[in-house]
Amino acid sequence: MALGLLVTVVLARGLGPAAFGQYAFVVAVVTALATPFGPALQQLVTREAATRYASDDGKRILALLRWGDRQVAVAATLVGLVIVCAGFWFGGSESRWPLVGLGVVALPFMGFEGLRAGGLAGLHRVVRAQFPQMLVRPVALLSILGILFAVDSLSAGAAVMAFVAATGLAFAASVALWRYARPLGRNTPETSAHKHWRSAWGRFTLLMVTGGLNAQLGLLFLGAVSSDQQVAALRVAIQGGTLVALPLVIVNMVIGPYLARAYHQGDKGQLQALSRRSAQVALAVAGPAALILIAWGGPLLGWALGSEYARIAAWPLAALVVGQTINVAFGSVGWLLNMTGWETDSIRGTVVGLAVHAALALTLIPPFGAQGGAIAMATGLVATNAATAFWVVRRLRIVPGPFPVPGRPVR
Structure with a gap:
């Protein structure tokens, strides 16, 4: 990344x-x-x-x-x-x-x-x-x-x-x-497995389509109604925001197979431990990076890309950094559902986020351009995580995120 x-x-x-x-x-x-x-x-x-x-x-x-x-x-x-x-x-x-x-x-x-x-x-x-x-x-x-x-x-x-x-x-x-x-x-x-694979592929496709739209909707809408400069500004802001999400991406790559194995073996304690420890590691790395990008995003953009990008992309970058930091704090909620056979619930969470993202994009992009697109994307990302975390608690009986919830037993 x-x-x-x-x-x-x-x-x-x-x-x-x-x-x-x-x-x-x-x-x-x-x-x-x-x-x-x-x-x-x-x-x-x-x-x-x-x-x-x-x-x-x-x-x-x-x-x-x-x-x-x-x-x-x-x-x-x-x-x-x-x-x-x-x-x-x-x-x-x-x-x-x-x-x-x-x-x-x-x-x-x-x-x-x-x-x-x-x-x-x-x-x-x-x-x-x-x-x-x-x-x-x-x-x-x-x-x-x-x-x-x-x-x-x-x-x-x-x-x-x-x-x-x-x-x-x-x-x-x-x-x-x-x-x-x-x-x-x-x-x-293995023709006997084809039906199962096709069914699961359909669910994963719907999940990835909604998730991909969540990631690309702002760029696509900006490309349709605004200038190439605004598209470039949002693209730069998205790439900068991914630096904050990078620790969570790496964590997901590592723990995905272990989540599937722990669930296959019925080890809920291992699922909870993997979820909490991975979120703690990701947030510990992402937090300082987020603070740097929020405080000095404009000067860093000017140094790396030039003054024009600093002018058009600094505020979109700040909005997306905030959204990505909250995303990291939730932990691997989507992967918890996807690797344990509950991808249908992961779709539900992503659809909630996509609906929020689309509504805000239609409202904010025409008057505010890349800044409106960044706010819409960040808010949609938070909504996705909140809805997906609800289904993790309901289906897996574990609490996602880096911190335990006081008074909430995990069964």
Whole structure:
């Protein structure tokens, strides 16, 4: 995520607010389109692989990956064709659609890489699982952007092509890592499990779509009703806010398989301990970072990106930092539900947050631009966590967050 922030700095400086806003819009659209066969399948594979790993059922894990590959191939092809046709139909010399059509080439790479990352995480190879997306892709993207900048060929279109190429390299790295770590045994068909996988995939897709909309709604709405400069301002603020959320992201990557195993073994005490300790660690790291960004966000933006970004992105950054700090304080509420089979309740919490986010975005973005989008996003994030925490307490009988609740027994 830190490398992702560096990519943002390089692109924001190299492209300028207008062209960077175009690039940010394209990446937001492609990320949203990849949700069903990227993050959704990845979380499903992580949970199922962790459960099967605890039962020493390697054949089922291999069958799950083979089934997932077929779903990604079909879904990415269909979505890509629709977007390319829309680009030809609606596109023009001043339209963003041609760039979106170029960006969708990354969709199958994102899906196949996510499957293998989920499989590796389920096998407790957590660091290896994140290596392609968190290291290979941003390093490759930075390298390509550096070459483009050196030959004076950096543009919004070139940046999108660099994003596609870097995503392809991340997929290649995930294939190599999976071949090394995959369970031994033959890849035998498991048609009896397909119905269960499809049903769970549908729930995870709905969860990821609502969550992805929660993350991208402000950018998409700004791109539709406001200027590229405002899109760039919100994109920069979002990237800055992710620094505060980074400790929780890392914690989620690590504890996800252990949550699934503890629940599979019926160990509620271990679930409670994992929840509390992970939230304590994440908040201890995120708190100081949040204070720095709130107090000196404007000067830091001016130093890293230039005075124009300091002017347009400082207040959106402050709003999102507050929201992300509260997000970290709640802990891994979504993962607690997703890894224990209660993803339907996680969807309910995310829908609550999305409704709050959408209502505020429609109200605040037209008059306030990026600042309104940041307030809407931060408030939606808090609402999501509050609603999801309610379902964690109700379903799992544990109290999320870093602190115990006085007088509230956990049964």
